[in-house]
Amino acid sequence: MVKYIFKRLGQTVIVLFFVSVIAFLLIRLAGGNPALLLAGDGATDAEIAEIERSLGLDQPLVVQYFKYIGNILRGDLGRSTSYGMPVANLILSRFPNTLKLASVTVLFGCILAIPLGIIAGSHQGTVIDFFATLFALLGQSMANMWKAVVFIYIFSVWLGWLPSIGMEGGIKSYVLPVMTLGWQMSAQVTRISRSGMIDTLHEDFITATYAKGIHPLVVRWKYAFKNAVCPVITLVGMRFGTMLAGTIIVEAIFSWPGLGQLLNTAVNQRDYALVQALLLLSGAMFAIINFAVDIINSLVDPRIKLR
Amino acid sequence: MNRKTLLKRMVHNPFFMSGIIIMVILLLILWIVPNLIPYDATTNSLLEMNKAPEWFSRGFEGHVLGTDSLGRDILARVLIGGRTSMKIGLIVVFIEIVIGTTMGLLAGYFGGIVDTVIMRLCDIILAIPNLILGIAIMAVLGPSIINLIIVLCFTGWVQFCKLTRNNVIIAKEMEYSKASKAIGASDTHIMFTQILPNVTTDIIIIASEKFGQAILLESALSFLNLGIAAPAPSWGNMISDGKSFLMVYPWIAMSAGFALMFCVLASNFIGDGLRDVLDPKRY
Numbered sequence: 001m002v003k004y005i006f007k008r009l010g011q012t013v014i015v016l017f018f019v020s021v022i023a024f025l026l027i028r029l030a031g032g033n034p035a036l037l038l039a040g041d042g043a044t045d046a047e048i049a050e051i052e053r054s055l056g057l058d059q060p061l062v063v064q065y066f067k068y069i070g071n072i073l074r075g076d077l078g079r080s081t082s083y084g085m086p087v088a089n090l091i092l093s094r095f096p097n098t099l100k101l102a103s104v105t106v107l108f109g110c111i112l113a114i115p116l117g118i119i120a121g122s123h124q125g126t127v128i129d130f131f132a133t134l135f136a137l138l139g140q141s142m143a144n145m146w147k148a149v150v151f152i153y154i155f156s157v158w159l160g161w162l163p164s165i166g167m168e169g170g171i172k173s174y175v176l177p178v179m180t181l182g183w184q185m186s187a188q189v190t191r192i193s194r195s196g197m198i199d200t201l202h203e204d205f206i207t208a209t210y211a212k213g214i215h216p217l218v219v220r221w222k223y224a225f226k227n228a229v230c231p232v233i234t235l236v237g238m239r240f241g242t243m244l245a246g247t248i249i250v251e252a253i254f255s256w257p258g259l260g261q262l263l264n265t266a267v268n269q270r271d272y273a274l275v276q277a278l279l280l281l282s283g284a285m286f287a288i289i290n291f292a293v294d295i296i297n298s299l300v301d302p303r304i305k306l307r
Numbered sequence: 308m309n310r311k312t313l314l315k316r317m318v319h320n321p322f323f324m325s326g327i328i329i330m331v332i333l334l335l336i337l338w339i340v341p342n343l344i345p346y347d348a349t350t351n352s353l354l355e356m357n358k359a360p361e362w363f364s365r366g367f368e369g370h371v372l373g374t375d376s377l378g379r380d381i382l383a384r385v386l387i388g389g390r391t392s393m394k395i396g397l398i399v400v401f402i403e404i405v406i407g408t409t410m411g412l413l414a415g416y417f418g419g420i421v422d423t424v425i426m427r428l429c430d431i432i433l434a435i436p437n438l439i440l441g442i443a444i445m446a447v448l449g450p451s452i453i454n455l456i457i458v459l460c461f462t463g464w465v466q467f468c469k470l471t472r473n474n475v476i477i478a479k480e481m482e483y484s485k486a487s488k489a490i491g492a493s494d495t496h497i498m499f500t501q502i503l504p505n506v507t508t509d510i511i512i513i514a515s516e517k518f519g520q521a522i523l524l525e526s527a528l529s530f531l532n533l534g535i536a537a538p539a540p541s542w543g544n545m546i547s548d549g550k551s552f553l554m555v556y557p558w559i560a561m562s563a564g565f566a567l568m569f570c571v572l573a574s575n576f577i578g579d580g581l582r583d584v585l586d587p588k589r590y
Contacts, residue, residue, distance in 0.1 A: 011430070014427065015427075015430050015431055015434050016434075018427075018431040018434075019431060019434050019435060022431070022435075023443075026443060026444065026447055027447070029447055133322075133579070137322075137572065137575050137576065137579065138572070140571075140575055141519065141568055141571040141572035141574075141575050142564075142567075142568050142571075143523050143526055143527065143530075143543075143546075143564070143567055143568075143571070144527070145526075145527065145530050145543070145546050145547070145550075146546060146560075146564035146567060146568060149546060149549070149550050149553065149560050149561075149564060150561075150564065152550075152553060153553055153557055153561075157553055157554055157557070241436070242436040245436055245439055248438060248439070248442065248531065249438075249527055249530065249531070252531065253550065263439065263442065264442075264531060267442055267443075267445075267446040267531075267533065268532075270446070275443055275446060278439070279435065279439065279440075279443050282435055282436055282439045283434050283435045286434050286435065286436065287434055290434075
């Protein structure tokens with residue numbers, strides 16, 4: 001087990017290293033010499049060269065990269081040009097809002113989708129299965145922005161029940177964003193738990209448990225589901241990781257003050273330090289969640305460690 | 308499975324058939340109707356701003372789906388935007404298949420260091436969520452259709468690669484591959500004429516779903532003004548235009564959303580149907 005954990009940890013660090021290289025290079029490619037921007041119009045070549053020296057831009061890329069990593073490890077993510085404050089503070093102030101939205105969505109999605117997937121998978125070809133599949137396909141086929149627009153139209157404009165922007169409305173303001181994100185997530189979770197159940201229910205050990213006279217409900221919800229659960233855990237983890245990095249579209253539509261909205265502003269304002277930090281953060285979040293998911297999966301299904 | 312059984316399975320699969328029917332109708336509408344309407348997708352008309360849909364009260368002469376805040380005919384915009392999205396989706400999926408399958412074949416067939424390098428590359432691309440990577444790259448490259456295609460392909464070939472690799476590893480151990488090797492066939496010959504035809508099933512299934520996903524991602528980027536730039540129409544930027552007028556002129560956002568939904572739905576139906584049709588276990 002310890003060996004497995006260290007192996008996965010090593011892979012995570014490698015992936016993180018490359019993600020940081022991508023984030024670093026992408027912003028360097030973004031064109032526009034930062035020194036020129038800082039110096040403003042009418043600066044002489046000597047002044048620009050001076051600023052380049054002070055920023056370390058005259059040094060080789062590798063040296064610049066290690067400086068960048070060194071700063072990150074000390075918690076210095078640079079300064080946001082559009083907000084005029086340190087990127088780290090900005091991210092820390094927005095992260096809780098995104099975390100709340102993502103957690104509620106994952107909880108809602110799992111409570112809805114896992115039972116639906118189990119029931120649909122155990123009764124393949126029935127009416128319940130048809131509606132579960134339809135629910136999932138619709139959820140995957142409607143773009144999030146479109147779902148959001150329809151929900152706002154029905155519940156805010158037409159019925160006037162729910163607020164459509166911000167998070168000041170307490171629990172009410174969570175309903176529409178969570179419905180939008182949760183439908184997409186539960187669509188995927190329903191499908192994957194359904195197909196996992198179908199595959200597992202064909203296995204010999206299921207026939208054996210039936211033969212022993214165990215109640216069909218116990219066979220399905222305990223024995224079969226435990227074997228089908230690993231892809232579900234992976235998927236839920238991945239969705240959670242993606243949402244933690246900011247649910248850009250939904251946050252933009254519902255004016256949710258989270259990381260996604262921050263990224264949207266950063267991109268529109270060409271605030272490259274902020275874009276870079278958010279890119280790195282989403283990679284890190286994703287890698288850490290994936291690592292956690294693999295460890296959980298190997299605890300649930302010990303066969304995974306042997307691969 | 309012979310051709311007759313395959314056809315029979317396709318016809319009897321409700322999802323597959325509805326997907327095909329929706330897709331064919333959509334394609335026909337997209338390519339025939341723009342020739343019938345007298346409006347252009349990008350011409351503003353300040354006298355006809357925010358007109359409600361007239362449906363077919365005046366045939367195609369009226370604004371069937373109404374006009375937007377600049378007086379442009381929404382039907383024309385939905386159709387022209389749809390053509391662009393369809394073309395982008397097709398091109399992107401084609402490029403993804405070529406890159407992904409080749410990389411997957413190489414990784415699965417040669418194994419060892421080639422496999423490790425390609426698989427780690429996949430991990431790195433998968434390590435950043437699609438939309439976020441797409442936004443960052445588009446912000447750097449600037450919005451244009453070519454850049455959009457590059458971004459979509461860059462994030463999308465990975466699934467084809469991973470799937471092909473796993474299938475190739477199985478196919479490589481099959482007797483026909485070993486037999487080819489024994490009679491002295493070259494690696495390229497074995498990879499492309501012996502193994503590739505045996506791993507195409509999954510590629511077809513994924514391709515039909517990726518088509519819808521590419522269109523979804525394209526419209527998400529266009530929604531954020533990072534994809535197809537105004538005044539050129541796209542379903543994404545039409546929803547974005549319309550969402551500010553939801554209170555008063557809801558039809559601006561609705562038409563594009565419905566079109567997008569039917570298109571992606573058709574693509575998912577076809578993919579899902581094919582999964583059942585082509586899977587011997589499911590019958």
